[in-house]
Amino acid sequence: MTDQITASSSSTVFRLLRFAFANIRRRPERFLLATLGIALAIMSVTVVRTISASFANTGSASVTRVLGGDSLWVVPASGIHYNSAADAIVADGPAPTMAVPSGWTAHKVIAGAWKPNSATVAVYGSSTAKPGAAVLGKKAAADIGVSTGDALPFGGQSLAVTVRGDDSIVTVPYDAARSVVGDRGWWTLSEPKADKGRNDLGALLSSSTGLPSSTNPADKPAASGHGLIYDTVGGSGAVTFEQEFSALFSGKITGSTLGLISTIGLILGFVIAISSFLASVQERRREFGIMSSIGLADEVLYFFLVESAVIFLAAYVIGISTAGVAVALVVPGIATPIAWAQAAGTVAAYLPAMAIVGALVPVHRLLQQRPVELLSETS
Amino acid sequence: MIRLGLSYGLLSSKRRAKAMVLPIVTTATGAYLLVLVLSMMSGIKAQSASLGHGDEIQRAIVLIAVIVLLVGVVEVAVCTTRTVASRTRELGVLGATGVRRAPVVAALLVEPFISSVIGAAVGALAAVLTGQLFAATGMASSGISTSGAAVGVVVAISVSAIAAVSSSALPSWRAASRSPIRSLSTGG
Numbered sequence: 361m362t363d364q365i366t367a368s369s370s371s372t373v374f375r376l377l378r379f380a381f382a383n384i385r386r387r388p389e390r391f392l393l394a395t396l397g398i399a400l401a402i403m404s405v406t407v408v409r410t411i412s413a414s415f416a417n418t419g420s421a422s423v424t425r426v427l428g429g430d431s432l433w434v435v436p437a438s439g440i441h442y443n444s445a446a447d448a449i450v451a452d453g454p455a456p457t458m459a460v461p462s463g464w465t466a467h468k469v470i471a472g473a474w475k476p477n478s479a480t481v482a483v484y485g486s487s488t489a490k491p492g493a494a495v496l497g498k499k500a501a502a503d504i505g506v507s508t509g510d511a512l513p514f515g516g517q518s519l520a521v522t523v524r525g526d527d528s529i530v531t532v533p534y535d536a537a538r539s540v541v542g543d544r545g546w547w548t549l550s551e552p553k554a555d556k557g558r559n560d561l562g563a564l565l566s567s568s569t570g571l572p573s574s575t576n577p578a579d580k581p582a583a584s585g586h587g588l589i590y591d592t593v594g595g596s597g598a599v600t601f602e603q604e605f606s607a608l609f610s611g612k613i614t615g616s617t618l619g620l621i622s623t624i625g626l627i628l629g630f631v632i633a634i635s636s637f638l639a640s641v642q643e644r645r646r647e648f649g650i651m652s653s654i655g656l657a658d659e660v661l662y663f664f665l666v667e668s669a670v671i672f673l674a675a676y677v678i679g680i681s682t683a684g685v686a687v688a689l690v691v692p693g694i695a696t697p698i699a700w701a702q703a704a705g706t707v708a709a710y711l712p713a714m715a716i717v718g719a720l721v722p723v724h725r726l727l728q729q730r731p732v733e734l735l736s737e738t739s
Numbered sequence: 740m741i742r743l744g745l746s747y748g749l750l751s752s753k754r755r756a757k758a759m760v761l762p763i764v765t766t767a768t769g770a771y772l773l774v775l776v777l778s779m780m781s782g783i784k785a786q787s788a789s790l791g792h793g794d795e796i797q798r799a800i801v802l803i804a805v806i807v808l809l810v811g812v813v814e815v816a817v818c819t820t821r822t823v824a825s826r827t828r829e830l831g832v833l834g835a836t837g838v839r840r841a842p843v844v845a846a847l848l849v850e851p852f853i854s855s856v857i858g859a860a861v862g863a864l865a866a867v868l869t870g871q872l873f874a875a876t877g878m879a880s881s882g883i884s885t886s887g888a889a890v891g892v893v894v895a896i897s898v899s900a901i902a903a904v905s906s907s908a909l910p911s912w913r914a915a916s917r918s919p920i921r922s923l924s925t926g927g
Contacts, residue, residue, distance in 0.1 A: 389910040390820040396906075397813035404806040411799060444792065617783055618800055621772055625807035628765050632814050635761060639821040690802050691795040 373666075380667040387640065394636035395675045401629025402679025402707055403686065408622040409703030410687050410695050412613035417699060418442075419609030420602045422449050423577075425527060430467065430548035431561055433590040434458065434571065437581050440546065442609070443473045447499065447528040448482035454543035456587030458569040463552030470534060472541025479503035482529045485537020485545070494519035497527035504530075515539035562591025577605040630714055633671065637664065637722040648726050649734030660726060664719035672715040680704040744842025748849025751826075758822065759854040762815040766858025766899050767865065769811030774866035774891035776804040778883050779873070805898070811858070812899050815851045816906035822850060823914035830914055831922025840915045847911035848904055855903030859896040866891070 384391040422442060426449050427433060438453030451471045460466040470485030481500040489495070494512050501507060501523045511518045515536050551561050558564070562573030566589055572582075573589035581588035592601035599607075613619060641648070648660055683703070687695035726734070752759070776783065780797070787796035823830070833843055870883040 387820065387824075389913060390817065393813055393816045393820065393906065393910075397810055397817065400806050400810045400813065404803045404810070407799060407803060407806075411796070616786060617776070618796070618803060621776070621800070621803050621807055624768065624772060625803065625810050628768060628807065628810040628814070631761070631765060632810065632817055635814060636817045636820075639817065639824070642821070643824050686802060687799075690798050691792070693795050694792050 376662055376666040377670075379663060380670050383640070383644075383663075383667060384670065387643075390636055390639065391671065394632055394671055395678065397632035398629045398672060398675035399678040399682065401625045401632075402675055402711075403683040404622045404625040406680050406683035406700075406703050406707050407686055407690075408613065408618045409706050410683065410700045411618065411691060412610035413702040413706070414694050414696050414699035415613055416606035416610035417696070417702075418447065419606035421527075422447070423602050423605045425449075425529065426469075426471075426546075427548055427592060428467075430465075430550045431591070431593040432547075432549040432551075432565055432573075433592060434547035434549065434565075434569075435581055435588055435590065436544070436546060437583060437585050437587050439581055440471075443480065443482060445480035446473050446482040448484075450482055451544040451546050455545040455547050456571060458547070458571065458587075460547075460549070461565070461568045463554070464565070465550040467548045468534070468545065469548060470537035470541060470543070470545040472537075472544040474530065474541055476504050483537050483541050484529055484531045485534045485541075486531060487534045489531055489533045491533050492517070492519060493522060493533075495522050495524050495531040497525040497529050498523060499526060499528035500530050503528065559594040560591075562589050562594050565589055575601065577601060577608055629675075630718065633668070633714070633718040634721050637668065637718060638725065641722040641726055645726075645734045649731050652726075652734065653731035657727060661719065661723045664723050665716065668715045668719035672711050672718070676708065676711055680707065740839065740842045741845050744838075744845035745849055747842070748846035749853075751846065752850045752853050755822065755850065758818060759850065759857075762818040762851075762854045762903075763858040763861065765811040765814040766808075766855050766903070767811070767862030769808035770859040770862030770895035770899060771866045771869075772862075773804040773808045773895050774863045774888055775869060776800055777891035777894070778866065778870045778885075778888035780884060780887050805894075808859075808895060808898060809902055812855055812902040813906065815855050815858070815899075815903040816910070818854070819847070819851050819907035820910045823847060823910055827914065827917075827922045827925070830917070831919045834915075834917075834919030834922065840912075843915040844908070844911050847915065848907060851903040851907040852900060855899040856896060859899035863892040863895050 419442065434456055436451055436453035436455055438451075440449055440451050442448070443450045449471070450473050455468055467486060467488065470483070472483055473480050474483045475481075481503055494514060496504070496506065496512075501521070504512070506512055506521045506523075508521060508523045510521045512521050512530075514530075514532060516539070517536055519532060519536065549565065551558070551564070555561065555564065562575060565571070566573040569589070571587050571589050572585065573591050575591045575594050577590060579588065590601065651657070651660060680700075680703075684700050687700060783800055784793060784797055787793040787800070830843060867888055870888060874883045
């Protein structure tokens, strides 16, 4: 019995698909045009989402690099910013003065932008860096033109170069960094072993240092204050600090002109879908009149759902592929395959809703009419 | 003969003005965005520069504005498929009385041409007015470029017209190629 039900339901889907394809064959040009319109709309949204996803990845990677496993980040009152030329976060002022409470592990870091030639790289100075050595990311090494084993002239010293990682950051001893980029910097701290797992570390450090703390990267330090503690492990939300930080990056794109235009594009694509479905309702009214007069009113919905699903699926495949080609050609420096895949995933999330609503509108129009009205030629 | 086809198309477009509203609106939306983006390019440039990769983002914005214009134009072609479907019997009469295919196609292409040009012109005009409004109220901090707007108007109108006519060509051609007896017996 169960087998029979399974068999019949799968053959129903198959029949619906065959019916949908028969209708598509009847008006192939309309199918092509509707698909083309939606595909273009999906393409524009995917391009924007790809750019925003790659910004988010950059933001997330740069903050992970800053924290280096620590849980608190104490930034100066003048704040920090992402230097897009150096692809890294740098500080805008000196790290706040504070007494590190006992038991805590603190890293005072110098972080500033350095222009050794026409390129800009970020310099991170840390007291844990090996004296007389500089660790460069691949991009920084390429920009400066050095490789492992070379000597890097840096603030009057000569540092032995090691290339590690892909970023555009030069990690050098604290004092060397300070002599080149000045006092700009921040602290990163880890809690004492006894306090591991607590989610109020920010408040804990805040009470002993007097600096305000926040778990939200969108909060900026007060310019008149002494600095701000970012608690990267605390807070009650399900979203991590890194994710929130990267959302600030992608929000810049989705909230910009690009985001607005692509949203309007998507709305236009949706209008095309509905208008083409309404056109086919108009042409097939007698067919639907026959169906609803023999009590198949609900089945009409399935016909449209399957047809709409076929159109949206085809448009999705075309749209994301052309978007992939477009980003590779137009924004090669920003887009990465991973960002494109993320964008394709995001767009896929709201397509089903569009496909369903797109099918419901014409069906609603049909079901409002009595079968006899549908069958009569005049209306 | 083509001339007669065109004037016949013009007459029937007047008759079907109501059906042209939606394609005009969608084309106008696309054209509006494109012209506005091109005329406010310097402001957008400044905004993208703050995000890094200014040039690439700027190219992406132009690309997306053009795509949105094309999305708007596709609606014109979808509307053409609707037109040819509802005029099947009329096309059958034309074919049965000996009118050749070329003038029929020309007549059918008048409507998409008119709706795309009107749509693009309306959208471009609205964008230019919005630009003036921004400039007058000081909302566009980096100014409105007249040359950018001029380029935008030309691109919007020509791209819409070409895209609308070429995407409507296939459905019109197919409709004009049906045998008159079929069009007369099955058309609605």
